Amino acid sequence: MLKLYQFNRTWGIPNLSPFCCKVETYLRMADIDYEIVTALPPGAPKGKLPYVDDGGKIVADSHFILTHLRSSYQDLDKHLDSSQQAASLAWQHLLEDHLFWSFFYFRWMYTDENWKINRKAIFGGLPPVIRDIVAMRTRSKIKRRIIDQGMGRHQTEEISMLGKQDIDAISDFLDNKPYFFGDQPTSLDACAFGMLINIIGCPVESPLKIYGLARENLKNYVNRISQTYYADLQQA
Ligand SMILES: N[C@@H](CCC(=O)N[C@@H](CS)C(=O)NCC(=O)O)C(=O)O
Structure with a gap:
């Protein structure tokens, strides 16, 4: 398997x-x-x-x-025409190569409270003697990466604005459809759900979380996919 x-x-x-x-x-x-x-x-x-x-x-x-x-196995995108396939690729790049960096900044560089939540989730299982050192080193490596990429050179308000623009675009494109390209899920939905649940559905606080949660269609979209495909997690 x-x-x-x-x-x-x-x-x-x-x-x-x-x-x-x-x-x-x-x-x-x-x-x-x-x-x-x-x-x-x-x-x-x-x-x-x-x-x-x-x-x-x-x-x-x-x-x-x-x-x-x-x-x-199964190609969930096979019914998409070539312009939909092109749009799918472009949206995935917006999510993973742009919105991701704004999200990443708020997860790793924003507040001490976020860092504590993040540190516990990622490094909590490591032996106590090495946990703090590994966490600290990883955080400084990731901070460096966010600065080198360019996102980390902006002011917090600018990073927030860039992320919110992406959220608006995604929300407008989704509109009131169940999935991005209609009634059936595609690769883009797997990608968007992964990013959106990490922005609006986890305990890391950020301006993006507040903004995304105010977009009813995105909130419903994340809830619907969670209920449809992760009923086991909902019950747990
Ligand atoms: N382009 C990769 C990105 C994967 C990625 O960035 N994974 C992160 C976790 S979100 C990771 O493992 N980072 C560890 C590191 O960079 O040291 C993909 O699509 O799989």
Whole structure:
């Protein structure tokens, strides 16, 4: 059976990583059997989670994993025409290569309170002697990355504004449809759900969370996908 390597479950959401959550959501939407192996990035083939082991074939990175799942199992995007496929790719880049950096800033660099919540969720399982050192080193590495990428060079208000613009765009495009391209879920829904639940559905506070929760259609979308595909987590 396909093995999905990802961070441990926490906060009552599928995963604290939008990318891990995207892969697991695709697996559930496409009704593909899998088992979860809890892991941490050191030791992963590309030093990041998620990755999968499908009968000995190792695939790392959520984009390549979905490509593999679409060609080897079920392609949830097969009914999309070429302009919808193009739009799907562009939206995924907005979510993962732009909104992600604003979200990432608020998770790792914003308040001490957020950091405490994040630190406990990610590093809480490590032995006490190394926990604080690993957490501190990881945080300074990630801060450096956010600054190097460029997002971390803006003021907090500017980072918030950039994230809110993305949230507005996503919300307007979704409108009152059940899924981004109509009645059936596609890769874009797996990707968007992974990012949105991490912004509005977890205990890390941010201006993006407040803003996203005020968008009724996004709140309903996240709730609906949670109830449809993660009923087991809702009950737990
Ligand atoms: N492009 C990758 C991004 C995955 C990613 O950034 N994973 C993060 C967790 S959200 C990670 O493992 N980071 C560890 C690190 O960079 O050291 C994908 O789509 O899978």
